[in-house]
Structures are given as C-alpha cells and as structure tokens.
Amino acid sequence: MRIGIYGGTFNPIHNTHIEIAQAAKRQFDLDIVYFLISGTPPHKDTSETVADLCRYDMVRLAIEGIDGLELDDREIYRAGKSYSYITFTELHQEHPDDELFFIMGSDSLINFKNWVKPEIISQYCNVLAAPRAGDDMDKIEQSIHECKNIFDGDFFLIDYIANDIASSSIRNKIRINPDIKNQMPEAVFNYIIEHNLYTQDSYTMEDVMRLDDEMKKELKVSRYVHTIGVAQTAYSLAIRWNYPAINAMVAGMLHDCAKCISDEKRISVCEKNNIPITDIEYKYPHLLHGKVGAYYAKEKYDIKDNQIAHAIEVHTTGCPNMSLLDKIIFVADYIEPGRDKQPRLDIIRSVAYSDLDLCVYMILEDSVNYLNSNPDMVDPTTIDTFNYYRKLLNK
Template sequence: MRIGIYGGTFNPIHNTHIDIARAALEQFSLDKVYFLVAGNPPHKDTAENIPDACRLEMVKFAIANQPKIAIDEREIYRTGKSYSYISLTEIKKENPTDDIFFIMGSDSLLYFKNWVKPDVISDCATILVAPRLGDNMDVLNNAINECKDLFSGDFFLIDYKANGLASSVIRQDYYTDKSVHKWLDSKVEEYIIEHNLYSPYSYHYDDILRLSQEMNKELKSSRYVHTLGVATTAYSLALKWNYPAYTAMVAGILHDCAKCISDEKRISVCEKNNIPIRDIEYKYPHLLHGKVGAFYCKSKYDVFDDQIAHAIEVHTTGCPGMNLLDKIIFVADYIEPGRDKQPRLDILRSVAYEDLDKCVFMILEDTVNYLNENPEMVDSTTIDTYNYYLNEMKGEV
C-alpha cells in the first residue's frame, strides 16, 4: 500500500487540510491518508486553551465523508513531547512493506533540516510538500534540492492550488468575521460554537477566587455552600464533556448570584433594564433570579461571555435546545454534592457522566412530576423544555 501521513495540530481542521490530503491522494496514487493529530509538539503550544480531545473530535467530523482519509491518534496519547521521527519510525515498523509519504506545508520544508532527526524521517517516508499562497517557487525548489542533497529519500511538491487560509486566522476571527466559517465543515462549525472554542473570553483560577469571594459576601452561608458545590460539579462535568472547565466553573459560581436579593429588587432590576417579566414571574418573583443573575454577570461582575449569561438565565427552567454549558449548569445545580432531597440522585449522578442529554431529560421528568403535584407553580418554559427533550429521546428532534 501507499500510505500518506499528514501531521499537524489541526486547531481547527479546515477545508484546505482536506483539499491537500485529497490532492496528495490523487497525484501520488495513495491508498490512504492518515491525519496524525499532534499531541504535544515541541515547536508550538497546541492547546491554545483547546483540549486535545476537541481537536481530535473536530478532525473526526471533518473526514466523516472522506472514505480514503482516516485518523492516527497515537500522538494524542503519547507522553512528553511528540517528535515526528518517533511517529514515522513506528509507522514504518508497523508497515514494513508499504510506501510511506509524509505530508507537510511549505513552511515546514524550509526548516526541515533543523527538525529533530530529519534524516530518520526521510529514511522512513517520501516527503510531500503543499505550497502556500505567496510562496516563491524558486525558493521552494531550492529547498527541495538542498534536502535531497542532505538526506536520503525523495522530496516532491504537491500540485495544489494554494490559498492563504490558516487555522490561526480562524481562531482569531471566528467570532468577529463570519466569512471564515465557510472554510469549515458544518459539523466542525457547530462543534466550535457548542464547546465555546476560540472564545475571546477566557477564565483562570484567579477569576474563580475573585468571584468566590464576591459570592461569599452576597449569599447566605447555606446558599454559598451550594454555589461551591455547583461550581465544582460544573468543572467536573466540563472536563468530561470537553467544555472549557474554568468557564463552566465561573457559570457555576455565578448561577445564584441574584438568589439572595429581595423579590422587589428582582422586579425592579428587570423593569429598569427592559428585561421581560412573565405573569408567573410576577406571581413568583424568585423565578427571576436567573434573568437577574444573567444581567448581573456583565453589569456587576465583569463576566461578558454570552454563554455564561444564558446558562445562568435558564439554569432553573431549562429551555428547548439547550447548548452544552446550559446543560452542564442545569445538571450541576440539581446533582451537586449538597443535594439530598431529590429523587434517584445516585442514578442521576452516574448518568450525568454517561449521557448528559439523558440526565437533563430525567431531571426534567422529576421536575414535571413535582410541578404536577403543585400546579400553581408550573412554569410553561419547564413544560416546553420537557416536551422538547421528550421528543429528542424519541428521536423526533
């Protein structure tokens, strides 16, 4: 077989990566191209605050309809720095009778001689180079000739119509320039939004400490203990479901930030800031603590991430089509360690780490059962949310 290996961080993977792989497949009659997703390469910070698992998932979405393209996950799970020569040596050993082709960008070619053990790489594989928009072809050809003089093996240019697209541009402009979205598979685009990747807002442990101190002042002691439980549970769920963990923890800390103010103040804040109040919220103003909390995020606590505000707004009632952070906070609020009165908590706490949507539905199921026994407190949003996830469980959404 003729096997292509395309290494990179793919942060995120975009259409040009796929086009290069397909061009190599066709031009060099390859049987398969494997995207070798970098784990911890020595030359750059792959993370960019993005979990490795998220980059891997995005690649899976992007190649789902590409029958001759697959993933090699070995570098994601390798300990320490991940050098290309290690992977190529392993791949050659695993496929001793196959021809191996290593695909790289032209920028990598120019510095190839400075890589760790480039001679081992060129012994294992033929090097295929994808040009980039604006490349000086004379410079590239000279670099190829120099590499041929220095190392064994062959070096070839891929006949590919280069463009200037780079993952760094997508990361930088994702939320300010919608035109970059067209370069992504639709499933990758959805994944980025759902997992809040490349957000202009990032949070750190110092933010957790600051907001925790604020809540300690604002909340009653029992509510503060509950808040810490929600924050730590949200952090844990975020790690499980590949959501930025400190972002989830901030949402958890602030979810009840308007819980301990008076009903009159909640109504006043909403009326002064044009926040809609439904009839049931006028009747039971404590239901407004989510809306007021979402408003306080930005106005009082300098937390400007819209996903955090939305998760706080709907953390009690839920809403149809909740995003990932909405679900994490909704579930964390219900199952945090201090809870002990809700039904089947042990089951819910297990299901939360196995199937988050199922856990959301089970909580809604229990909530609706409770509301049926107290019909005067029924919130239509909760019923709408329950019906939405009931249909989702049936596969109708």
C-alpha cells in the same frame, strides 16, 4: 499499501487541510491518508488554545464520511514533547511492507533539515509538501533539491493550488467575521461555537477566586456551599464534555448570584432594565433569580461571555435546544454533592458523564412530575424544554 500521514495541530482543521489530503491521495495514488493530530509539538503550545480532544473531535467531524481519510491520535496520548521521528519509527514498525508518505506544509519542508532527527523520518517515508498562498516557489524547489541531496527517501511537491485560508486567521476572526464559517466544514464550525472555542472571553482561576470572595459576601452560608458544589461539578462536567472548564466554573460560581436578594428587588431590577417578566414570574418572583443573575453577571461581576450569562439565566427552567454550557450548569445545579433529596440521584449522576442529553431529560422528567403536584408553580418554559428533549431522545 501506500499510506499518507498528514501531520499537524489542526487548530482548527479547515477546508484547505482536507483539499491537500485529497490532492496528495490522488496525485500519489495513496490508499489512505491518516490525519496525525500533533500532541505537544516542540515548536508550538496548543495547550493554551483548546484541549487536544477538541482538536481530535473537530478532525473527526471534518473527515467523517470522506472515503480514504482516517484519524491517527497516538500523539495526543504521548507523554512529553511529540517528535515526528518517534512517530515514523512506530509507523515503520507497524507497516514494514507498506510505503509511507509524510504530508506537510511548505513552511515545514523549508525547515525540515532543522527538525529533530530528520534523517530518521526521511529513512522511513517520502515527504510531500503542499504549497501555501504567497510561497516563493523557487525557494521551495531549492529546499526539495537540498533535502534530496542530504536525506534518504524522496521529496515531492503536491500539485495543489494554494489559497490563503489559515488556522490562525480562523482563530482570530471567527467571532467577528461571519464568512469564516465557509472556510471549514459546517460540523466543525458548529462544534467551535457549541464548545466556545477561540473566544476572547476566557477566564482564569484568579477570576474564580475573585467571584468566590464576592459570593461569600452575597450569599447565605448554605447557598454559598451549594454554589461551590455547583462550580466544582460544572468544572468536572466541562472536562468530560470538552468545554472550557474555567468558564464553566465561573458560570457555576454565579448561577445563584441573585438568589439571596428580595423578591421586590428582583422585580425592580427586571422592570428598570427591560427584562421581560412572565405572569408566573410575577406570581413567584423567586423564579426570576436566573434572569437577574444573568444581568448581574454582566453588569455587576464584569462577565462578558454571553454563553455564561445565558446558562445562568436558564439554569432552573432550562430551554429548548440548550447550548452545551446551558446543559452543564443545569445538570451541575441538580447533581452537585450537597444534593441528597432528588429521586434516582445516583443514576442521574452517572448518566451525566455518559449521555448529557439523556441526563437533562431525566432531570426535567422528575421536575415535571414534581411540578404536576404543584400545578400553579409550573413554568411553561420547563414544560417546553421537557417536550423538546423528549422528542429529541425519541428520535
């Protein structure tokens, strides 16, 4: 077989990556091209941007259903810095009778001789370089000529018309330029938004500790203990479902920030700030603590992230088509370690880490069963949410 190996951080993967893989596959008659997702490369720090498993998920979504494109995730599970010579030694051992082709960008080709043990890489594969927008083609041709004289294997230029799409540009502009979504598969764009990747509104443990001090002052002791349980559970669920874990913890810390104020205060805050109040919320003002909490998160606790505010707003009632963070906080509020009275709690806790939508549905099902015995307390939003997830699961 003729096997292409396309290495990169893919942070995030975009249309150009896919086009390059397909161009190399056609030009060099490759049977298959593997997208090799870099773990911790020597020259880049991916840990400060998004989780490795998020990059894996985005590549998986991008190439799903495209014939001849596959994934290789070995490097994201490798300890320490990830060097290409180690990977190609492994690949050669796995495919001793196959011909390997290493697909890379022209910038990588120009610096190839400075890599760690490039002679081992070139011993086991041919190198295919893809031009980038604005490249000095004479310089690339010169690099190919130099590499051919220095190393084993062969070096070729992929016949590809370069464009100016770049992962760095996507990371910087995705929140401000709506046209960016056209530079990547729709599933990748939706994943980025759903998992709140590349946002400027990131938080640290210092923020969590600051909010912890605030909640100690604002909440009753029992409510504060519950809040810590929700924050910790949200952190755990976020790691499981590849959501920024500290952001989820911040949402957990603030989800009940308006729980211990008076009903009159909750109504007053809503009326003064044009926050809609439904008839049932006027009748049972404690139901407003989500809406007021979302307002406090932004105005009182300086939280800029709209996903956090929305998760706080709907953490009790839920809403149809909840975001990932909405679901994480909704579930964390129900299953945190201090909870012990809900039915089938052990099952729901288990399902939270295997099927989040099913877990949301099970919680809603139990909530609706409880509310049916107290019909005057039923919030229509909860019923709408229950029906939405029942239909979703039936599909």
